[in-house]
Amino acid sequence: MDNKEFNLRKDWDSIETVASDIWPEEWSQLNPLEIKALEEIIEKKKSLNTEIVDVPGGMGCDFSVDLENVYYLLAILWYLKNLTGITNEDIRRKMESFIKASDKRMKLVYKTVIEPQLDNLISILKKK
Amino acid sequence: MVLYLFIFRILDLLNTILVICRCSVLCLITCFFNYTALYLLPLAIIVDWGIFQFSIQSVFKNQLLDLNKAVEEFKEQGIDLEIIEDDIIKEIDTEMRKYQLFQWGNRQGDKRTIVIRVNKLFGQFKSFAFYNASSFIFVPKTFYPQSMKDRILLAHEFAHCVSHDLMLAFKRQFYCSAIILPLFVLVSDIPAWMKISAILLASVLALLQFWPIAYNEIIANNHALEVVNTLYGAKFMSESAKYLLKVRTETLRKNIKDKRYGLAYAIEELQIEHLQRSVSENALIQQSSPMNVWLSIIHYSLFALAGYACYSFVKEMNVSWYMLIMALIAFILIYVLSKINVTKIWIIKNLIYEKIGIQ
Numbered sequence: 001m002d003n004k005e006f007n008l009r010k011d012w013d014s015i016e017t018v019a020s021d022i023w024p025e026e027w028s029q030l031n032p033l034e035i036k037a038l039e040e041i042i043e044k045k046k047s048l049n050t051e052i053v054d055v056p057g058g059m060g061c062d063f064s065v066d067l068e069n070v071y072y073l074l075a076i077l078w079y080l081k082n083l084t085g086i087t088n089e090d091i092r093r094k095m096e097s098f099i100k101a102s103d104k105r106m107k108l109v110y111k112t113v114i115e116p117q118l119d120n121l122i123s124i125l126k127k128k
Numbered sequence: 129m130v131l132y133l134f135i136f137r138i139l140d141l142l143n144t145i146l147v148i149c150r151c152s153v154l155c156l157i158t159c160f161f162n163y164t165a166l167y168l169l170p171l172a173i174i175v176d177w178g179i180f181q182f183s184i185q186s187v188f189k190n191q192l193l194d195l196n197k198a199v200e201e202f203k204e205q206g207i208d209l210e211i212i213e214d215d216i217i218k219e220i221d222t223e224m225r226k227y228q229l230f231q232w233g234n235r236q237g238d239k240r241t242i243v244i245r246v247n248k249l250f251g252q253f254k255s256f257a258f259y260n261a262s263s264f265i266f267v268p269k270t271f272y273p274q275s276m277k278d279r280i281l282l283a284h285e286f287a288h289c290v291s292h293d294l295m296l297a298f299k300r301q302f303y304c305s306a307i308i309l310p311l312f313v314l315v316s317d318i319p320a321w322m323k324i325s326a327i328l329l330a331s332v333l334a335l336l337q338f339w340p341i342a343y344n345e346i347i348a349n350n351h352a353l354e355v356v357n358t359l360y361g362a363k364f365m366s367e368s369a370k371y372l373l374k375v376r377t378e379t380l381r382k383n384i385k386d387k388r389y390g391l392a393y394a395i396e397e398l399q400i401e402h403l404q405r406s407v408s409e410n411a412l413i414q415q416s417s418p419m420n421v422w423l424s425i426i427h428y429s430l431f432a433l434a435g436y437a438c439y440s441f442v443k444e445m446n447v448s449w450y451m452l453i454m455a456l457i458a459f460i461l462i463y464v465l466s467k468i469n470v471t472k473i474w475i476i477k478n479l480i481y482e483k484i485g486i487q
Contacts (some may be wrong), residue, residue, distance in 0.1 A: 032219075063281065
């Protein structure tokens with residue numbers, strides 16, 4: 001594993017710890033491979049919707065809502081983690097404008113899970 | 129409790145006979161009033177047999193065409209299909225086989241359930257179940273058999289593959305009932321109010337024909353939870369039931385959001401109702417049937433009307449050798465046509481197997 005990749009993994013490890021602490025009931029629904037896949041989608045700035053292929057016919061069980069919830073959670077934490085070298089107030093402002101431009105589901109995740117403990121999350125995730 | 133279960137099973141069997149052998153049962157009812165109607169029995173049996181054969185064959189064909197469409201789409205996008213074998217998959221498969229309906233379905237060679245990993249599938253499991261050929265379960269690229277969620281979802285799909293595609297044939301049987309039974313009423317000489325009632329009942333029956341599909345899902349949840357309970361214990365089962373309830377509730381919300389209030393909405397709601405009982409009582413809900421109460425009442429009423437119509441229809445009937453000759457010709461025709469159809473279906477099946485990479 002090269003240095004850049006190692007640092008990226010370290011970032012994700014800390015985000016995963018935070019995510020499992022703040023939303024355990026949703027986090028525990030996904031398996032490690034799904035979490036890894038979601039992280040890759042976020043890293044490569046792809047959209048989750050384009051990754052979910054609709055297969056016609058047959059009988060099926062769709063759990064993409066679980067994926068969506070954790071995807072939004074990780075995406076917000078990833079954005080938060082990358083806001084470095086600025087004050088808490090600036091982070092909050094930038095965060096709010098980022099959420100404003102996002103879709104309804106992401107807004108809901110932010111409002112219910114992230115916002116109540118934003119200051120705490122900033123202090124945990126802020127890069128030294 | 130055992131007595132209730134026994135009565136439930138007997139009623140279930142009677143209902144099934146009424147759905148599948150509707151013309152023969154109508155003929156036998158008519159025989160009580162006019163014994164000469166017995167000559168119509170061979171024809172009625174042949175009609176029932178023909179309808180059942182074609183229902184099963186058309187379900188098989190439609191499922192195969194759906195599978196073909198899915199495989200074509202995967203191939204077009206350059207998606208890899210990888211057959212996976214794992215100890216957990218094997219133990220779920222072995223346990224689920226205890227619930228296999230109609231072992232005679234294996235006449236056409238080795239019937240298996242094949243689990244295929246699709247590297248583009250994400251967030252869903254898909255199964256294509258065939259009662260008389262190998263079934264397929266497509267799992268997502270992130271499939272991880274060690275997790276509770278993946279095990280219960282896999283078990284649910286395995287449950288579909290132990291012959292429950294026959295419920296799709298059952299749905300078609302209701303559709304046939306909704307056409308055939310009012311036909312008897314319409315061509316006979318009975319009061320107009322009876323004819324109107326028959327048309328109304330047939331319309332409701334046609335609307336309620338989705339119930340076997342809902343039952344299919346409910347029973348798959350039950351079997352999956354039962355298998356999980358046997359293999360991994362009661363705690364695991366309780367967790368799995370909660371998870372299934374959560375997934376179904378979320379899917380229902382999604383349907384509401386997408387304004388899908390039709391069949392998909394009704395099926396989710398019925399599943400949630402049963403899963404909620406499973407979760408609150410921490411037990412499996414055994415007494416669900418391919419015919420629910422409303423469907424039974426409507427079907428019986430339509431049957432009573434058709435029985436009465438049949439009686440009035442054959443009141444003046446005379447014995448005729450033409451009827452037996454007609455029955456024989458009908459049998460030969462249906463038999464030959466069903467054989468041609470089956471051959472075509474098996475050619476399609478072999479082509480799809482080749483595309484997937486199975487001999």
